[in-house]
Amino acid sequence: MRATYIHGAGDIRIETVPDPVLIDPTDAIVRIVRACICGSDLHPYHSKPAGNPRAIGHEFIGIVEDTGSAVHTVKRGDFVIAPFVWSDGTCEFCREGLFTSCLHGGDWGDENVGGGQGEATRVPFADGTLVPVPGITEDSPLLPSLLTLSDVYGTGYHAAVTAGVRPGETVAVIGDGAVGLLAVLAAKQLGAERIILMGRHQARTDLGREFGATDVVSERGEEGIAKVRELSGGHGAHRVLEAVGFMPAYEQALGVVRPGGAISRVGVPQYAEAPAGRVLFSPNVTLTGGVAPVRKYIGTLLPAVLDGTVNPGRVFDKTVSIEDVPAGYVAMDERTALKVLIAP
């Protein structure tokens, strides 16, 4: 089969590799119907040292091709959503819904586990990882939206939930990437009254408005902070959803959060130390969020996707075949595409 490997910074290759096989009785083999490229894939794309090529991609939906003898919740032919990490489903963290802290879980692309940007993959702990969706076929128009449940939509929702968004509140969303836009949608679903999207790519912020943003602030730094505070009654937003991960975004969050409010981060922090003393303490600001345990949210978010109430798949603005995945990385990196769908 064909699969995507990263060999080093800027070096994405499509290779022919052996078809995946069952190793453990808890495994499944999934043929991948749709996958995509994540903003977080750009981090290794920018910085991976050369050597030790690794299968890449962690968002996919597909059809179960085979299962081990100990798999009970999915069977051959089932349509499934794969969260962006695999998890045993039985450890104390999985039982609490914190699948990202699974004691026996791991990442797509780990040894003997395929990446998401290929034609098929071995799935460890199929019962604890995959979420079957009955009635979906490979030609469903819902595929793009279902695919967002493997990462970006669940991640945006995690930001809104952990920040504690409540009806009537003002929410600021930092970042107009796919996660930021879906954090807007999530905040809207949780009843936020005013949703201020900070971003400056108009095509993206226009989509953000369709998802529920009431205001767009394109300014950055002090000017952007002043604008958000002005829009939120002078004291800032109750909840700030930070969907970037770089220090300026965190500093922006500190600037726009209201005393007693919360900053939820779902962009992977690209820093180790940060302002976190009295700047949080004096105004009683809570810092929350983290790696989203998206599997927990699939059941909650699925009904509105299935009945068409929401259409999170609109974040995809470019589709490539597997052979064109390297071009998809270029498009994401150069920001000519918001998010790239892969139809292997």
Added chain:
Amino acid sequence: MRATYIHGAGDIRIETVPDPVLIDPTDAIVRIVRACICGSDLHPYHSKPAGNPRAIGHEFIGIVEDTGSAVHTVKRGDFVIAPFVWSDGTCEFCREGLFTSCLHGGDWGDENVGGGQGEATRVPFADGTLVPVPGITEDSPLLPSLLTLSDVYGTGYHAAVTAGVRPGETVAVIGDGAVGLLAVLAAKQLGAERIILMGRHQARTDLGREFGATDVVSERGEEGIAKVRELSGGHGAHRVLEAVGFMPAYEQALGVVRPGGAISRVGVPQYAEAPAGRVLFSPNVTLTGGVAPVRKYIGTLLPAVLDGTVNPGRVFDKTVSIEDVPAGYVAMDERTALKVLIAP
């Protein structure tokens, strides 16, 4: 009247100053019945530059001596508890209970406002600041416990509430000062099943056990972290209440918190930058807490104090007259006293 002033590091003086007078119609004058010295008073005691003497003390209970024409909720002769900041009671933050972010509030010892460690003080915004307690007289045996509601008990409770302590959980409390010990009591009241107190002054940790600590860990650093993790099933405590404020205490908190858990800080951070990137993000740890809006909690905590169910006043292990307040600072600083009560 006599009142306590700080002139510089280590320089606490008792001085004769004019009696306080009403300035605004929303003021009250309160005669102070009991006050105390706070761990946080030791920060200026260690580091205040010489010059610009300032009235000190921010925890007191007393009797209303006089009120301005616009004061409606307290009257002459009322017994009152004063929270450690004054607040208007009417701004948008006060209405939400975040009295520490009052738009027009301030600190005891500010210009034209007395400190708590004196015989009397002017109280701005008496309606928004003071909490009257009917039926209490100056010889009540409950005075020490009522005094803890002005700061330390409410601060410990804030740690437990903001951390989200729930019945059955494991809580680690870092610090065996008065706030840490009362955070233990608060965690117990909120139903924590296992409460691990990290501290190494046995007289204090013994009191912590009486307040509800099920375990005491006297080790620090990696050794202390290993011990707490061992006591909490290997993965750490659901809630960590950090009642110190120095970096080693924060690092300890990071080491003992369970994935998906929360660290609540109520010790004023003595640092600006801190590890706050993936160390929080990857395990989905929430960082919360802050300056406690204790006025919000007085109504909740008062009944169990009045009926004797709890006795938070046990944190006081030394009593001084006003003339001996400087000796009280020495005792707190040298840790020969846990917390010093002042009977002016």
